[in-house]
Amino acid sequence: MCGIVGYLDRSGSVDAPVGAKVLGMLEALACRGPDSSGIALWGAPAEGLVLRVKVGEQGDPARAREILRLAGRHGRVQARATGASIIRFEIAKADAGALAAAIEAVASGVEVVSMGRQLQIVKRVGAPTNLEAEFGVSHMTGTHGIGHTRLSTESRVDLSHSQPFWAHGTPDLAVVHNGHITNYHRLRRGYEQEGVRFYTENDSEVIGVYLARQLARGASLQEALEASVRDLDGSFSYLAATPDEFGYAKDPYCLKPLLVGERDEAVALANEEIAIHAALPGAYRAREAGAAAVGVWAIPRRARHAGRSAGRREIAGRGLDGPGVLR
Amino acid sequence: MTVIDCEGRSLREVNGAIRRAIAGGETEILVRHPGARHNLAVAILEGVRITIDGPVGYYCGGMSDGVRLEIRGSAGWGVAECLMSGTVVVEGNAGNGAAASIRGGTVAIRGHAGARAGIAMKGGQLLIGGDCGYMTGFMMQRGRIVVCGNAGPAVADSMYEGVIYVGGEIAALGNDAVVAEASADELADLRAVLTQHGIRGPGRFRKIVSGRKLWNYDKKELDVWRAAF
Numbered sequence: 248m249c250g251i252v253g254y255l256d257r258s259g260s261v262d263a264p265v266g267a268k269v270l271g272m273l274e275a276l277a278c279r280g281p282d283s284s285g286i287a288l289w290g291a292p293a294e295g296l297v298l299r300v301k302v303g304e305q306g307d308p309a310r311a312r313e314i315l316r317l318a319g320r321h322g323r324v325q326a327r328a329t330g331a332s333i334i335r336f337e338i339a340k341a342d343a344g345a346l347a348a349a350i351e352a353v354a355s356g357v358e359v360v361s362m363g364r365q366l367q368i369v370k371r372v373g374a375p376t377n378l379e380a381e382f383g384v385s386h387m388t389g390t391h392g393i394g395h396t397r398l399s400t401e402s403r404v405d406l407s408h409s410q411p412f413w414a415h416g417t418p419d420l421a422v423v424h425n426g427h428i429t430n431y432h433r434l435r436r437g438y439e440q441e442g443v444r445f446y447t448e449n450d451s452e453v454i455g456v457y458l459a460r461q462l463a464r465g466a467s468l469q470e471a472l473e474a475s476v477r478d479l480d481g482s483f484s485y486l487a488a489t490p491d492e493f494g495y496a497k498d499p500y501c502l503k504p505l506l507v508g509e510r511d512e513a514v515a516l517a518n519e520e521i522a523i524h525a526a527l528p529g530a531y532r533a534r535e536a537g538a539a540a541v542g543v544w545a546i547p548r549r550a551r552h553a554g555r556s557a558g559r560r561e562i563a564g565r566g567l568d569g570p571g572v573l574r
Numbered sequence: 575m576t577v578i579d580c581e582g583r584s585l586r587e588v589n590g591a592i593r594r595a596i597a598g599g600e601t602e603i604l605v606r607h608p609g610a611r612h613n614l615a616v617a618i619l620e621g622v623r624i625t626i627d628g629p630v631g632y633y634c635g636g637m638s639d640g641v642r643l644e645i646r647g648s649a650g651w652g653v654a655e656c657l658m659s660g661t662v663v664v665e666g667n668a669g670n671g672a673a674a675s676i677r678g679g680t681v682a683i684r685g686h687a688g689a690r691a692g693i694a695m696k697g698g699q700l701l702i703g704g705d706c707g708y709m710t711g712f713m714m715q716r717g718r719i720v721v722c723g724n725a726g727p728a729v730a731d732s733m734y735e736g737v738i739y740v741g742g743e744i745a746a747l748g749n750d751a752v753v754a755e756a757s758a759d760e761l762a763d764l765r766a767v768l769t770q771h772g773i774r775g776p777g778r779f780r781k782i783v784s785g786r787k788l789w790n791y792d793k794k795e796l797d798v799w800r801a802a803f
Contacts, residue, residue, distance in 0.1 A: 501670055501689035501708050504651060520610035520629055520650055520669075533629070533648050535669045535688035538708035538727060 249410075249425040250276025250396035251505075253486040253516035254526055255493045259390070259549030261291040266387030272515065272522040273375040273394040279519065280396030283409035284378050285370025287421040289490050289546070290389035292364045295322065295339035296346075296418065299368055303356040304405055306331045314350055314357065321346045330381055332371065332406055333360060343418055358407055358446055363419030365389070365490040370409040390546050391493045393486045395423040402448040414455030415446065422458065422487045424451035425518050426503045429481035454479065458487055472496040472541040484518055484536070494543035497536045507542065508533040514544055575602040585611055596620050612650065615643060621660065632669070635662045651688070654681045657698060663771060670707065673700040676717070682771035689726065692719045695736060703773040709748065711738045711782075720764055722775045730782045732802055737783055739764060741776035749802040750788045756781040 252272035256263035269286050277284070298318070302311045311334045318324050322341035327334065338346065347359045361368035369382040375396060378384055395410035402408050414420040428434070431450035438456055439445065445452060457478065461471035472487065472494050482502035486495050495516055497505050508515040508523035508531045515526040523533055536542070576595040580588050588605065592615055595603055605626045608614055612631035615624050618641040626634070629647035639658035648666030655674040664672075667685035671693060678698040683691075686704035690712055697717045705723035714733040721729075724742035731748025739756065747753070756779055768775040787798050 499708075504669060506650075506669070519612075519631060520648065521612075521631055524610040524629060534667045534686060535707070538689060 248279045248398040249518075250279035250522065251393070251423045251425045251484060251486055251516075251518050252276060252395075252522050252526075253391070253393040253423075253488070253493065253495070253514075255391040255514040255544055255546065256389075257512050257514065257547055259547035261390055262388045263390060264385075265290075265389045265392045267385040268513075268515075268526050269392040269394045270375060270379055270384050271525045272517055273378070273396055275522040275525040276396050276517065276519055277374050277376075280398040281374065282399045282404045283370065283372045283397045283406070284375040284395065285368060285409050285411050285423075286378065286384050286387075286392055286394045287361065287366060287368045287411035287413070287423070287488070288384075288387050288389045288392035289365045289419070289488065290367065290387065292490070293337050295325070295337050296341060296343060296362055296364060297335065297337050297367060298346075298350075298359055299333050299335045299361045300350055301333055301356070301358045301360050301406055303354070304332065310354060310357070314353055317349050317353060318346065321349065333369065335367070344416060347416070359413075359415070360406075361413040361421065363413075363490070366413070366419040366421055368411050368413055368421060370395075370411065371406055372404060372409065390490075391488060393421065393423045393488055393493075400427070401450070408447045408449045410449075410451060412449075412452050412455045414459040415444065417455075417459040417462065419490050420455065420459055420462065420487070422451070422455045422485055424454055424483060424485040425505075426483035426485070426498065427481045428453055428479050428483060430479065431481075434479075450481075451485075454483075454485055454487070462489075467543075468492040468494050469541065469543045472543065476539045476541060486516055491546050492543050493546060494541065495536065497538070497540045499539040501535075501538050505536045505540075506533050507536055575604055576600045577604045577606060579606045580609060580611065580614075581607045585613055588614065589616065592618070592624065596622055608647070610647075610650065615641070618643070629666065638662075648685065649683075653683075654679075657681060659698075661771075667704070672702075673698070676700070680767075680771065682773060684773055686723065687721075692717075692738075695719070699767070701768060701771055701773055703775075705742065711736070712748070714738070720768065720775070720779070722768070722773060730784070732788055733782075733784045734789070735784060737781060739779040739781050741779050744780065744782075747782065750785040750798065751782050752785040754781045754783045 254268045322338040325337040327336035411421045428450040484503040484505035504518040510531045515523045608628045610629040617637040621640040623642045632650040633652045635643045636655040641660040643662045649668045651669040652671045654662035657676040657679045659678040664683045668683045670688035672691045673681035675694045676698045682701040684703040687706045689707035691710045692700040693712045695714045695717045700719045707726040709728045711730045714736040719738040722741045725740045727746040728748040730751035
């Protein structure tokens with residue numbers, strides 16, 4: 248199962264109540280994934296990099312202090328907040344890769360859960376209500392967000408195996424997935440031979456690694472998602488986003504659900520309509536995505552590009568505007 | 575008419591209220607605020623009229639026999655699956671597996687249908703006002719599917735019997751699906767049935783039937799089998 252949701256506020260304001268929207272959608276899909284829940288949200292750009300670091304499954308104040316001390320060697324550590332299991336801080340001007348490596352060397356359970364100027368990921372074991380209690384996500388604002396409720400089928404249930412997955416090493420890119428990537432082990436072996444580190448045994452983690460490498464080669468998100476439909480095997484509906492774009496991809500056999508709900512002021516994606524209904528009360532257009540369908544929306548920027556609205560770029564004859572075409 | 579509001583009620587309470595109304599002799603039921611919840615109005619075995627005023631989740635109206643159900647919104651996966659007789663009308667779009675395994679009755683979707691619409695149909699008819707998705711009519715055994723818009727890939731794959739009419743483009747025929755000539759009588763009948771269910775069809779339709787090559791194994795047709803499996 249697993250619940251996946253996504254919400255894009257088309258107003259272009261970084262102060263849109265996206266946290267509350269995504270939380271409401273996740274609560275509607277809580278029954279699809281009782282094991283863990285999480286939200287990735289893209290908000291106002293920070294001066295430097297914002298990091299959320301898992302201190303350990305249980306939390307450890309001494310270790311948290313050690314992480315902050317080490318981070319301070321890489322740049323000036325600003326606003327910080329410590330939660331039970333995740334600490335958040337902002338660091339001005341740092342080499343992202345070296346910083347993450349240094350932090351993760353503190354202890355084996357330490358993991359940088361998210362990094363970016365706009366991306367923030369919060370996740371934990373249990374229902375979305377716990378997410379609200381620990382992180383107050385309903386007060387988080389931004390332009391868009393994605394969320395996940397997990398029903399574990401193969402790998403263990405803990406914070407690291409929860410979604411959304413940050414694409415380690417690529418600031419601001421995150422993914423949520425419903426389904427099963429059946430060529431995961433083959434893909435992972437190939438990436439590991441190239442030196443990529445995997446943090447979990449969760450097959451969904453490979454999607455972020457795949458997209459990060461596509462984007463690093465210069466592919467657009469649209470191109471990366473299209474390529475993934477060919478290269479990933481198995482059943483999948485997944486959502487991926489960066490500060491500039493927000494999209495989905497669906498497997499060629501339509502084995503997993505994904506509904507696209509739209510209204511002039513927002514886009515809501517979810518694998519059950521009950522979540523879209525929660526995000527868009529009243530009338531909206533909703534349609535099941537087709538075989539091998541890919542959709543990408545540009546994030547409007549009210550401040551930077553006045554008057555530009557979130558357009559949908561989708562390939563003709565595929566996705567929502569026509570029947571899916573098997574490639 | 576009995577009005578049942580879903581708000582503040584569990585699914586079991588809603589379906590229980592529908593059942594109690596029917597047991598009390600009610601023939602007209604209006605279900606309000608369905609909120610896209612799953613399994614609404616399932617296994618209705620009486621010829622009552624049920625209107626659901628909004629979107630529904632998965633399996634709405636499934637396992638029913640004789641019901642006259644109207645959904646004033648969209649429907650999730652498996653709407654009206656295993657319908658034995660009666661009518662299920664969806665005003666909006668439907669998810670995957672619409673009218674799966676129905677044995678009789680009519681399922682009319684005024685909008686678009688997702689993948690595997692009418693999979694393993696054993697009778698009855700499925701009318702789709704818009705497009706249909708991947709593998710519509712897969713392993714269909716009897717009955718008819720009418721698609722007014724475009725058909726997705728692998729339409730009519732491995733069908734045994736039955737007929738699929740497509741008004742728009744066909745992305746790709748499925749294994750052992752062949753295009754046949756539709757008679758003037760058939761087309762006139764299609765138009766009448768579509769009009770009866772509030773769907774405006776196109777002027778022309780292509781008819782797809784089973785090529786029957788997969789009925790029996792023939793080693794000379796090994797390639798067909800290879801493609802099918």
